[in-house]
Amino acid sequence: MPLLRAMARTAVVAGTATTVSNRVSRRQQGRWASQEEQQEAQQAPAPAAAPPAAAPQEDRIEQLTQLGQLHESGVLTDAEFAVEKAKILN
Numbered sequence: 302m303p304l305l306r307a308m309a310r311t312a313v314v315a316g317t318a319t320t321v322s323n324r325v326s327r328r329q330q331g332r333w334a335s336q337e338e339q340q341e342a343q344q345a346p347a348p349a350a351a352p353p354a355a356a357p358q359e360d361r362i363e364q365l366t367q368l369g370q371l372h373e374s375g376v377l378t379d380a381e382f383a384v385e386k387a388k389i390l391n
Contacts (some may be wrong), residue, residue: 364389 368389372382 361389 366384368377368382368385370378371377377385
């Protein structure tokens with residue numbers, strides 16, 4: 302019987318240690334991820350300003366082309382692209 306109790310106690314202690322270790326690891330990973338997001342947000346470039354309107358139709362096409370190039374190159378996020386596109390089209 303004493304051997305069985307020792308084995309059971311060891312299993313409980315090992316299981317508890319594993320659970321606590323996993324929980325601490327997950328919590329730390331969450332903290333690191335939030336820190337990385339904050340750093341990326343601080344380093345994000347400012348959205349490009351749209352040039353002033355000259356000729357209505359030709360200027361719109363040119364602006365949309367430039368906006369598309371900025372979006373494809375990664376300068377503008379999807380949300381920023383959508384906002385700027387709506388400004389040009391309205």
